Amino acid sequence: MTEIIDGNEVAQEIRDGLGDAIATLEDAGVTPALATVLMSDDPASETYVSMKQDDCEEVGIEALDIEISPDADAQELYDTIDELNGDEAVNGVLVQMPVPDHVDDRAVLRNIDPAKDVDGFHPENVGRLVAGNARFKPCTPHGIQKLLDAAGVDPEGKDAVVVGRSEIVGKPMANLLLQKDEGGNATVTVCHSRTDDMAAKTRDADIVIAAAGVPELIDGEMLTEGTTVIDVGVNRVETDTEKGYELVGDVDFESAKAKASAITPVPGGVGPMTRAMLLYNTVKATAQQHGVDVDLP
Ligand SMILES: Nc1nc(=O)c2c([nH]1)NC[C@@H]1CN(c3ccc(C(=O)N[C@@H](CCC(=O)O)C(=O)O)cc3)C=[N+]21
Numbered sequence: 001m002t003e004i005i006d007g008n009e010v011a012q013e014i015r016d017g018l019g020d021a022i023a024t025l026e027d028a029g030v031t032p033a034l035a036t037v038l039m040s041d042d043p044a045s046e047t048y049v050s051m052k053q054d055d056c057e058e059v060g061i062e063a064l065d066i067e068i069s070p071d072a073d074a075q076e077l078y079d080t081i082d083e084l085n086g087d088e089a090v091n092g093v094l095v096q097m098p099v100p101d102h103v104d105d106r107a108v109l110r111n112i113d114p115a116k117d118v119d120g121f122h123p124e125n126v127g128r129l130v131a132g133n134a135r136f137k138p139c140t141p142h143g144i145q146k147l148l149d150a151a152g153v154d155p156e157g158k159d160a161v162v163v164g165r166s167e168i169v170g171k172p173m174a175n176l177l178l179q180k181d182e183g184g185n186a187t188v189t190v191c192h193s194r195t196d197d198m199a200a201k202t203r204d205a206d207i208v209i210a211a212a213g214v215p216e217l218i219d220g221e222m223l224t225e226g227t228t229v230i231d232v233g234v235n236r237v238e239t240d241t242e243k244g245y246e247l248v249g250d251v252d253f254e255s256a257k258a259k260a261s262a263i264t265p266v267p268g269g270v271g272p273m274t275r276a277m278l279l280y281n282t283v284k285a286t287a288q289q290h291g292v293d294v295d296l297p
Pocket residue numbers: 047048051094095096097098119139234247266267268269270271272274275
C-alpha cells in the first residue's frame with residue numbers, strides 16, 4: 001500500500017509543537033510578530049498571505065499585514081523593509097515573491113535584516129546554509145525534511161533526485177539533503193530544464209522531489225517501485241469549477257502513486273508545511289533576538 005503523506009496533519013503537529021516555545025516567550029514578556037509584505041495583486045499570492053495570517057493567529061503569533069500597490073515605486077518597498085528592520089516589535093519579515101518586474105528581487109532580499117529573514121533567502125543566510133551552519137532553513141525544504149521524517153524515510157545513504165534548481169526550493173533542498181546532519185546524508189542529484197534523460201535519473205532514485213513548477217512533469221513511467229515522491233508543485237490550472245481553478249502538482253498523482261511507497265498529495269502536502277515552518281522560523285527568530293532558550297518541534 002502506498003502511504004499518502006498528510007501534510008495538513010504534520011503541519012498541525014508542528015503548530016501544536018510550537019505552543020511550548022511560544023509560552024516560554026510569553027513568560028519572558030515577548031509575543032512573536034511576523035510582518036508579511038505583499039506587493040502584488042496576484043490572487044495566488046493574496047491567498048498564501050492570508051493563509052499565513054490565519055496560521056499566525058492560530059498559534060499566537062502577531063501578524064502584521066502590509067500591502068503595497070504593485071504600481072508603487074520600488075523605493076516604497078525598501079522604505080517599508082527599513083522600517084520593519086528597525087521595529088523591535090517585529091521579529092520576522094517576509095516579502096511575498098514574486099515582486100513586480102520593476103523591483104529587483106535580489107535587492108529586496110539583501111535589504112531584509114538577516115536576523116529577521118524568516119524565509120532564509122538573504123545571501124548571508126543562504127551562505128550559512130551552504131556552509132552547514134544554517135540560521136533559518138528555508139520553509140519549503142525544511143518542511144519536506146519534516147514530511148520525510150514523519151513518513152519514516154531517512155535520507156541517509158539514499159539516492160535523492162531534486163527536480164528543479166530554484167533559489168527557494170531546488171537549491172536549498174539539495175543542500176539540506178547533502179548536509180552532514182539529521183535529515184541529510186543523502187546522495188543528491190539535481191535535475192533541471194537542461195538535464196539530458198531525466199527519467200534515467202528519477203528511475204534510479206529512492207526519493208524524488210519535484211519542484212520544477214511544471215504541471216505533472218513526473219509520472220509513474222519515470223519512477224521505480226518503492227520510491228518516495230514529494231510534490232512541491234502548486235500550479236493553478238483554470239477550470240469551470242466554482243473556485244475557477246484547480247491546484248495541480250508537478251507529479252501526475254495517480255500514475256506516480258501506483259509506483260511510490262509514499263507520496264504527498266497536492267493540495268494538502270508540501271504547501272501546509274511551508275506555512276508551518278514559517279511559523280517555526282518566526283518563533284526561532286524571536287527567541288534568538290531576545291536571547292530566550294526555547295524547545296522547537
Ligand atoms: N517570500 C516568499 N516566501 C514563500 O514561502 C513563498 C513566496 N514568497 N511566494 C510563493 C511561494 C508559494 N508558497 C506556498 C505556500 C503555501 C501553500 C499552501 O498552503 N498550499 C495549500 C493550498 C493553497 C490553495 O488552496 O490555493 C496546499 O498545498 O494544500 C502553497 C504555496 C509560498 N511561497
